[in-house]
Amino acid sequence: MDLFLPVLYAFLGSGGFAILYNIHNLSGALICACGGALGWLTYLLTGPVLHSDIAQTLAAAIVISIYAEIMSRIRKCPVTSYQLLALFPLVPGAGIYYTMEYAVNGDVSAFLDSFLHTVGVAGALAVGVLIVSSTVRIWLGRRHHA
Amino acid sequence: MDYDKLLSLAADLGYGLLESGAEIYRVEESIQRLLWAYGVQEAHPFVIPNCIIVSMVTPEGRSMTQVRRMPSHGTDIDLLECFNDLCRHLCVEKPDLDEARVRLEAARKACRSYSLPAILASYFMGTAAFALFFKGSLRDGLCAGICGVIIGLVVSALGRLNTNMFLKTLTGSALGSFAALFMTWAGLGEHSDCIIIGAFMSLVPGILFTNSFRDVMAGDMVAGLSRLADALLTAVALALGTAFSLGLTRLIWGV
Incomplete structure (x- = not known):
């Protein structure tokens, strides 16, 4: 059970930041929070198969994006609204922090290692989002407007 | 017409x-x-x-x-x-x-906007949850929430003065991580890194970064590159602000 406690925290974190992005309806905030939890659940569940946090991030970003696309179709709102906050738990905040700490400590090899890894995670995040949005756009045959 | x-x-x-x-x-x-x-x-x-x-x-x-x-x-x-x-x-x-x-x-x-207390509560909840998310203890979560509120206050105060994103992030992260290190030193927080990372999440330009890639892929190169520059500058400001506080506290308390 302890393993899945972070999913709850991801839910609270994504939902908590909803006010910062000026989301006013409760359902919108809940959709974001569920997206965050769903993303982290995917990350954890794909762990035993993929064994790499970059690949896990990619998988989670794809799942979140699909979820956000579906929600935006249902509620007729821009996709961004739901994707934004749901992606928060995947953002490599810890990576940036440790990279900076190694830099302050003057540990060059650890710094480079951590830096490249952080860039990798951020890249995986962006690629995951792009794969889904590009596919949806091809599927709809035009730039979408929902 | x-x-x-x-x-x-x-x-x-x-x-x-x-x-x-x-x-x-x-x-x-x-x-x-x-x-x-x-x-x-x-x-x-x-x-x-x-x-x-x-x-x-x-x-x-x-x-x-x-x-x-x-x-x-x-x-x-x-x-x-x-x-x-x-x-x-x-x-x-x-x-x-x-x-x-x-x-x-x-x-x-x-179009509505939230009052400052609501925004600060949001900072508290988000940063506290993310400190726990990054394997902090409950006390770390509380400290991160307080740091989040400090960051929220700094960002909205500077926002009123119309300062740019770079300065807002720099000041916010410096004061936020200073507060985190202080609370750890005072014995309230247990892991300063979890607290700082949690507080970090309210400033991290992850969204900006993803959006810039989306713009580039949609063929809007100029827009994408300018947003990417924005995201990278914000990340640098975040790191610099925290680095400043880490360096300063090491000088003061030698931790």
Whole structure:
């Protein structure tokens, strides 16, 4: 059970930041929070198969994006609204922090290692989002407007 | 039809969308659709994060252009949804231009914003949850929440002074991590790294980064690159602010 406690925290974190992005309806905030939890659940569940946090991030970003696309179709709102906050738990905040700490400590090899890894995670995040949005756009045959 | 009014309406609609943090293609497309809906076939909007240019040729063959300068802005989902909705309705219903203008003003007024205490509560909850998320203890979560509130206060105070994103992030992260290190030193927090990372999450430019890639992939190179530069600068500000506090506390307390 302890393993899945972070999913709850991801839910609270994504939902908590909803006010910062000026989301006013409760359902919108809940959709974001569920997206965050769903993303982290995917990350954890794909762990035993993929064994790499970059690949896990990619998988989670794809799942979140699909979820956000579906929600935006249902509620007729821009996709961004739901994707934004749901992606928060995947953002490599810890990576940036440790990279900076190694830099302050003057540990060059650890710094480079951590830096490249952080860039990798951020890249995986962006690629995951792009794969889904590009596919949806091809599927709809035009730039979408929902 | 008064094409001057139409062009102003389209540019203002685009302005509202861009201000709310919409993707570039959404802004361009909304302007184009609106102009098409009102019978202007030749419409060429060009949007980058701080400027909107709309050029069109009226059916009589006169060409017209308007430019809107966009100050730096954040993300406002409520405004985005209002304007997106408005654009859809205008394109379908095609009310006359005066009524459309009234509805545009009404949409802007209808858009709500939260009070400072609500925003601070959001900072508290988000940062506390993320400190726990990054394997902090409950006490770390509490400390991160306090740091989050400090960051929220700093960001909104500096926001009132119209400072740029770089300075806001730099000051916010420096004060936030200083508070984290102080609370750890005072014995309230247990893991300073978990606290700082949790507090970090309220400033991390992850969204900006993803959006910039999205713009590049959609073919909006200039917009994408300028947002990427923005995201990287913010990340640097975040790291510098924290590095400053880490260095300072090491000097003071030698931890």
